[in-house]
Amino acid sequence: MQVTQPTIWQEIDEVKQAVAEVLAHAKQLGASTAEASMSRTKGLSVETRHGEVETVEFNQDGGLGISLYFGQRKGSASTADLSPQALRRTVEAAADIARYTSEDPHAGLADASWLEMSPPDLDLFYPDSIGTDEAIALCASSEEAAFATDKRITNSEGASFSTHQGLKVYGNSHGQLVGYPSSRHSFSCVVIGEDGDDMQRDYSFTVARQYSQLLDPKQIGREAALETVARLNARKIATQKVPVIFRADIASSLFGHLVSAIGGGAIYRNSSFLVGKVGQQIMAPGITIVEQPHLKQALASSPFDGEGVKTRDLAVIEQGVLATYLTSTYSARKLGMVSTGHAGGIHNWLVSHGDEDLLQLCRTMGKGLLVTELMGQGVNTVTGDYSRGAAGFWVENGEIQFPVSEVTIAGNLKDMLMNISAVGNDIDRRGGVLTGSVLINQMQVAGS
Numbered sequence: 001m002q003v004t005q006p007t008i009w010q011e012i013d014e015v016k017q018a019v020a021e022v023l024a025h026a027k028q029l030g031a032s033t034a035e036a037s038m039s040r041t042k043g044l045s046v047e048t049r050h051g052e053v054e055t056v057e058f059n060q061d062g063g064l065g066i067s068l069y070f071g072q073r074k075g076s077a078s079t080a081d082l083s084p085q086a087l088r089r090t091v092e093a094a095a096d097i098a099r100y101t102s103e104d105p106h107a108g109l110a111d112a113s114w115l116e117m118s119p120p121d122l123d124l125f126y127p128d129s130i131g132t133d134e135a136i137a138l139c140a141s142s143e144e145a146a147f148a149t150d151k152r153i154t155n156s157e158g159a160s161f162s163t164h165q166g167l168k169v170y171g172n173s174h175g176q177l178v179g180y181p182s183s184r185h186s187f188s189c190v191v192i193g194e195d196g197d198d199m200q201r202d203y204s205f206t207v208a209r210q211y212s213q214l215l216d217p218k219q220i221g222r223e224a225a226l227e228t229v230a231r232l233n234a235r236k237i238a239t240q241k242v243p244v245i246f247r248a249d250i251a252s253s254l255f256g257h258l259v260s261a262i263g264g265g266a267i268y269r270n271s272s273f274l275v276g277k278v279g280q281q282i283m284a285p286g287i288t289i290v291e292q293p294h295l296k297q298a299l300a301s302s303p304f305d306g307e308g309v310k311t312r313d314l315a316v317i318e319q320g321v322l323a324t325y326l327t328s329t330y331s332a333r334k335l336g337m338v339s340t341g342h343a344g345g346i347h348n349w350l351v352s353h354g355d356e357d358l359l360q361l362c363r364t365m366g367k368g369l370l371v372t373e374l375m376g377q378g379v380n381t382v383t384g385d386y387s388r389g390a391a392g393f394w395v396e397n398g399e400i401q402f403p404v405s406e407v408t409i410a411g412n413l414k415d416m417l418m419n420i421s422a423v424g425n426d427i428d429r430r431g432g433v434l435t436g437s438v439l440i441n442q443m444q445v446a447g448s
Contacts, residue, residue, distance in 0.1 A: 008125065008127075008165075008167065008181045009181075011040070011167060012167050012169060012179045012180075012181065015038050015040065015167060015169040015179060016169050016171065016177050016179060018038060018064075018082070018084075018087065019036050019037075019038050019064075019169050019170075019171040019177065020171060020177060021084075021087070022034075022036045022038075022064065022066060022087055022088075022090075022091055022171075023035075023036055023171055023172070023173055025087075025088055025091045025092075026066065026068045026091050026094070026095065026173075027173065029068075029091065029092065029095045030070065030095070031068035031069060031070060031095060031098070031173075032069055032070060032071055033068070033069045033108060033109050033172070033173045033174075034066065034067065034068035034069065034172065034173050035066070035067050035068075035109055035170070035171070035172035035173070035307065035308070036064060036065065036066040036067075036170070036171055036172070037064070037065050037066075037168065037169070037170045037171075037306065038062070038063070038064045038065075038082070038168075038169050039062060039063055039166060039167065039168045039169075040060075040061070040062040040082075040166055040167050041059070041060070041061050041062070041164055041165070041166030041167075042058075042059065042060040042061070042164070042165060042166065043058075043059055043162065043163050043164030043165060043166075044056075044057070044058055044059075044130065044132065044135060044161075044162070044163050044164075045057040045059070045160065045161070045162045046132065046135040046136055046139055046160065046161045046162075047139065047158050047159070047160040047161075048136060048139035048140050048143065048158060048159055048160075049143075049156055049157070049158040049159075050143065050156055051140040051143060051144070053136055054158055055160075056132055056136075059164075061080070062080065062082045063078060063079065063080045063082075064078060064079050064082060064087060064090060065077075065078040066078070066090060066091055066094050067094065068091070068094050068095060068098055069098065069107060069108055069109070070095075070098050070099065071103065072103040072104050072105055072107050072108065073098050073099070073101045073102070073103050073104075073107070074098055074101055074104065074107045074108075075093075075094040075095060075096065075097030075098025075099070075101060076094055076097065077090045077091070077093040077094035077097065078090065106330055106333040106334050107330065108329070109172050109173070109174060109307070109329070110172075110307045110308060110309050110329040110339055111329075111338075111339075112174045114309045114310065114329075114338065114339050114341075115172075115174060115176050115304075115308045115309060115310065116176075116178060116303055116304035116308060116309065116310035116311070117175075117176055117178070118178075119178050119179075119180055119303035119304060120294060120303050121180075122180070122294055122295075122296055122297075122298075122301045122302070122303060123209075123296040123297050124180065124181070124182040124183065124209055124297060124301060125165065125180075125181040125182055125183050125209075126183045126209050126210040126211065126297075127165040127183050128163060128183075128185065128210075128211035128212075130161075130163050130185075130211065135161045135163075138159075138161055138187065138217045139158075139159035139160065139161055139187075139189075139217070140159070141217050141218055141221070142159040142187070142189045142217035142218060142220050142221035142224075143156050143158075143159050143189060143191070143221060144218075144221070145217070145218035145219075145220075145221030145222050145225075146189055146191045146221035146222065146224050146225040147191075147225075149221070149222045149225035149226060149229075150193070150225050150226075150229045152193045152194060152195050152229050152232060153191050153192070153193050153225045153228060153229065154192060154193065154194045155191065155192035155194075156189075156190070156191050156192065157190035157191065157192065157201065157203075158189075158190060159187070159188065159189040159190075159217070159220075159221070160187070160188050160189075161186070161187050161217075162184075162185065162186045162187075163183075163184075163185045163211065164183065164184050164185075165181065165182070165183040165184075166181065166182060166183075167179060167180065167181045167182070168180060168182070170304065170306075170307075170308045171308075172308060176308050178303075178304065178308065180303060182209070183209055183210075184207065184208075184209060184299070185207070185208055185209075185210070185211045185214055186205060186206065186207040186208075186214070187205065187206050187207075187214055187215075187217055187220055188203060188204065188205035188206075188220065189203060189204060189205075189217070189220050189221045189224040190202070190203040190224060191203070191221075191224045191225055191228050192228065193225070193228040193229045193231075193232055194232075195229075195232040195233055196233075198232050198233050198234070200228055200229075200231040200232050200234070201228060202224060202227035202228040202230075202231060203224050203227070204220045204221075204223035204224040204227060205220065205430070206220055206430070207299065207430050208297075208299075209297045209298075209299065210297065213297075227372075230393075230403060231391065231403045231405070232403070233402075233403065234391065234402070234403035234404055234405035234406075235394070235402050235403070235404060235405075236404070236405070236406055236407070236447050237369075237394055237404055237407060237445065237447040238447050239444075239445065239446045239447050240445055240447075241442050241443070241444055241445070242367060242368040242369060242442065242443070242445055243365045243366075243367070243368035243369075243421075243439060243440060243441055243442055243443075244368055244369050244370075244371060244409060244439075244440050244442075244443045244445070245358075245361055245362065245365060245368065245369070245370045245371065245395075245437055245438065245439050245440075246371050246437060246438045246440070247358065247370060247371060247372045247392070247437050248358070248424065248426045248427065248428040248435060248436050248437045248438075249372075249428050249430075250371065250372065250373065250374055251423075251428075251433075251435045251436070251437055251438040252428065252431055252432075252433035252435055253374060254416070254438060255289070255349060255351065255433045255435060256433065257379055257381060257386075257413055258413075258417065259326065259346055259349075259433075260272075260381045261273060261274045261381045261384075261413070262274055262316075262322065262324075262325050262326055263325070263326050263331070263342070264325050264326060264327035264328060264330075264331025264332060264334070264335060264337075264342070265328075265331050266381065267325050267331070267335060268331055268334040268335050271381075271382050272381055272382065273381065273382065273383055273384035273413065273414060274322065277322050278322050278323070278324060278325060279321065279322065279323075280321065280322060281320050281321055281418075282317075282320065282321070282322045282414075282417055282418070283317055283320040283321075283322075283417045283418060283420060284320050284417070284418060284419065284420045284421065285319050285320040286319070286320070286352070287317055287319070287320050287351070287352060287420055287423070288315075288317055288318055288319055288320075288351075288352040289315075289316040289317040289349055289350065289351050289352070290313065290314065290315050290316065290349075290350050291313065291314040291316055291346060291347055291348060291349055291350075292313050292347070292348045292350055293311035293312065293313070293341070293347030293348060294311070294313070295348050298348050298429075299348075299429075299430070299431060299432065300345075300346065300347050300348045300431070300432035301347060301348060302347050304341070305328070305339075305341040305342060305343040305344050305347075306328075306343040306344035307328060307329050307339070307343040309329065309339045309341040309343065310341060311341040311347050312341065314340060314341075316349065320418075324340060325337070325340070326340050326342040326346065327339050327340045327342060328342055328343035329343065345432065346432050346433070347432070348432060348434065349432060349433045349434065349435075350434050351423055351433065351434065351435035351436070352423065353423040353424060353425050353427065353435070353436045354422055354423060354424065354425065355425055356422060356424050356425065357424055357425055357426050358370075358424055358426050358436075358437050360424070361422060361424045361437055361439050362395045362398055362399065362400060363398035363399075364398075364421075364422060364439065365395055365398070365439055366395075366396075366397070366398055367395060367396050367397070368395055369390070369392055369393075369394060369395070369404065369407070369409070369443075369445055370392045370393045370394075370395050370400065371390045371391070371392040371409065372391060372392040372393065373390065373391040373392065374388045374389070374390055375388060375389035375390065375391075376388045376389045379413075381413070383412075384412045384413040384414045385412055385413075386409075386410060386411050386412060386413050386416060387408060387409070387410040388408065388409060388410075389406075389407070389408055390407050390408065390409045390445075391403070391404060391405045391406075391407070392404055404447075406447070407445055407446060407447045408445070408446040409443050409444070409445055409446075410443065410444040410445075410446065411440075411443045411444060416440055416443065419440050419441040419442060420438055420439065420440055420441075421439050421440070421441050422438075422439040423435060423436050423437070423438055423439075424436035424437040424438075424439075
């Protein structure tokens with residue numbers, strides 16, 4: 001890891017000591033076991049609009065969450081006040097709750113054999129001392145670049161810059177006491193375009209662990225402008241069944257529904273369309289998804305989950321076959337499984353892809369809808385029913401013809417996942433699901 005400010009590891013040691021004292025107090029109160037997690041973050045956020053400062057915000061936050069157990073009775077409490085007195089009161093509040101809860105045979109800490117006692121260094125900490133004046137200038141330059149790109153850009157909803165760094169420490173009465181620092185920097189720009197009576201908005205953004213890896217703010221402004229003017233004078237299309245491409249930046253939402261559907265909580269509650277599907281074909285045979293939690297500097301990397309369970313490389317989908325559910329300690333016990341380390345979310349899903357970029361996918365599709373924006377929340381992971389508002393571009397003869405708006409795309413996730421015919425090589429790495437654009441053979445598109 002690059003050399004960083006010398007105080008961060010000292011701060012982690014201080015937080016570890018506080019967590020150890022919290023756990024000791026829980027034991028004094030008679031708890032049979034306990035776990036606690038403490039975090040601290042600090043950073044700067046700046047937003048400008050038309051070059052004028054809208055917001056400058058410095059933040060220095062922290063929090064503690066504790067769960068303790070009297071046998072199989074659990075009590076949890078949290079606080080944003082990290083003073084010694086507040087921490088003790090929080091432990092006592094959790095103990096009071098536990099005394100009145102019912103016993104749950106599946107409650108308790110993760111098994112000791114599941115825990116990460118020596119976390120690997122994943123190179124996640126790259127703080128940067130960006131000053132307020134510099135951040136304001138970066139935002140202003142992005143907006144200026146957007147306005148200079150096309151005269152149809154007539155307004156701005158603002159440019160924003162954010163830089164944050166922090167740490168996380170987790171400990172429990174199995175003797176685990178671990179922590180690590182991390183950083184995150186981001187930049188975005190949102191603009192409005194007009195052509196006659198038509199008005200559209202769009203945006204672009206960049207995010208990275210290292211400030212030096214962010215795209216240039218002027219490039220973000222230009223991208224926001226180009227995305228916006230491309231949407232002007234959108235047309236409606238007739239209702240029909242056609243192939244659909246989810247562009248890479250929104251394709252991650254499709255796999256996000258899969259994450260929800262194979263989460264242990266949904267499975268043991270019998271509230272997912274994928275109950276009982278482990279070992280069965282649920283996606284097109286060419287699709288493989290692996291999780292790699294230990295990728296250096298990746299945005300969703302983590303050495304352990306929210307319960308201290310070690311994260312590890314995991315095959316989720318193998319040639320279209322569902323290989324596992326995603327479990328926390330509690331859901332794993334309910335399902336008779338071992339925790340997969342998913343208390344708190346996923347860690348870098350890598351979706352297999354082919355050699356085609358987005359334009360080549362359009363040529364492969366021939367005729368259909370390229371979706372670049374989704375609206376609404378019409379997704380039911382119990383039944384798999386899918387219906388969302390969409391905007392994008394109509395493709396015919398393999399070429400983008402015109403922008404499209406005010407349409408609804410509908411189907412069922414069972415069919416949509418099975419009908420993925422290609423994934424592009426235009427990988428979007430700005431989140432926890434690393435995927436290219438996704439071509440689905442057929443969906444219902446409701447237009448005029």
